[in-house]
Amino acid sequence: MFRVEVARAFRRPRTYVLGALLAGVAILPSIVLATSSGQSGGPPFFEQLRTNGLFGGLAAVGLIVPFFLPLGAGLLSGESVASEASSGTLRYLLVRPVGRVRLVLHKYAAVMTLLVLAVAWVAFAGLVAGGIAFGYGRFPTLSGDEISAVMALVRIIGAVVYVAVGVTGLAAIGVFFSTLTDSGVGAAIATVAIAIISQILDGLSSLHAIHPYLLTHQWLAFADLFRSPIAWDAMRQGVLLQIGYVAVFLAAALAVFTRKDVTS
């Protein structure tokens, strides 16, 4: 089931269009900075990109986290079960028979695999563009000292992994929504809305008491990988939080789907 899911995604033209779009976003920082001068401010790691192409990967990942990542996660997870229901394939999968628990878990695994690939692809495209525009060199950490380019690359891979882990909770929410409805688009929009609401709440300082529990609160904590020594606290919190969200919403998705009458 899992392999079929992933293989099917790569047979859809849509996957390649989205891939190209993400690559476009990923190389954007390098293009902007290479063709302009002066301070640009902007998202994390933007300014440093001028000095070292390695920051291209980080700037690209930082750029997709708030918007494109929730969009992608919402789209893939929201569609996961619901689109099978609306295309009429769900009942044939169940009659095949694919067990219901297996179906939900494999769907989720496939969604996460595609998201990991998407984040890695963005980081890769950003790194390549940054390298072409500004070259690579020893990497200055946020704490002021320097690490080797190879070490920096390892930490960038770590950042990709963290960002992907960060989206596991949202993807679980999306799969849960997807089991509730036959409309993939509806579930996707609801999922994206959850991410937006979470980010809005995270921005309201009067609500700081609930901030640590917000889905998106630690999404940008991967920046701590580039301190020396690495500050693990925020990331540890982020990972635990995601584990909690995944546990709750996957359990909910399974509870709904294993009791659901499939009539469409």
Add this chain to the structure above:
Amino acid sequence: MALGLIFPTEGEVEVLGQPVFQGQGPRDRALRSVGALIEEPGFWTHLSGPRNLEYFARTAGPADDRRARLGRVDDVLRTVGLEQAGGKRVKAYSQGMRQRLGIAQALLGKPNVLVLDEPTNGLDPQGMREIRTLLRRLADDGVTVFVSSHLLTEVEAMCDRVGVLARGRLVAEGPPSELRSSGNLLRIEVDDRARAEEILRRVEGVELDGSGTAQLRLRLAPPATAAGVNAALVAGGVAVSALVPEHESLEDVFVSLVEGEETPR
């Protein structure tokens, strides 16, 4: 429900002696040897027909079962006459082609039980006939083919046993020939209808079952016979120009059964 898609509020479902539900959810084993086409077929329309079958084959089950299904993709496509359409995306298929692909999908696992809902939906007469022949052949090979259909002539032409459902209840079941009481309907054409009716009212076992301008429909019960009716009419001076035994169609049986069920008791 027999396929584990919707849950019973009470009672149990068994397919081939295997319970379909156990505890909370459906059980897989009961469905391994079942193939199904439920209402309309469902496919990933951006993929070709063979690719769809390949993915269905790969999705679940023990490895040897998956391999066996993969090996049968070409076979089942040939069986339903789709070997030519290979490369086309399902998006570009006609409704009849999708229906055939749906049947191919149902056959992929060499099922012992085949559940088909309106299998000839969207097919031309030629296609309907082919499907009917195919199902007949499968049935002769020992596959139980379970068809639901509103095309009663279709049902009459291919089924060994027929069940009639009205308001969720099985109101009749048996071979089609038993369900319709054959040979007891008689259509006659006479020159003087009023007189004929008068005569027939006196013949034992004859019941008038509606009439046209010069036509009468009779329902016969022993001891009345077609010959006896004819003799009585002729003896009474009525000229009989036609006397045709009619078979009650499955449709008549169906309508009378369902109507009987719907009148409040």
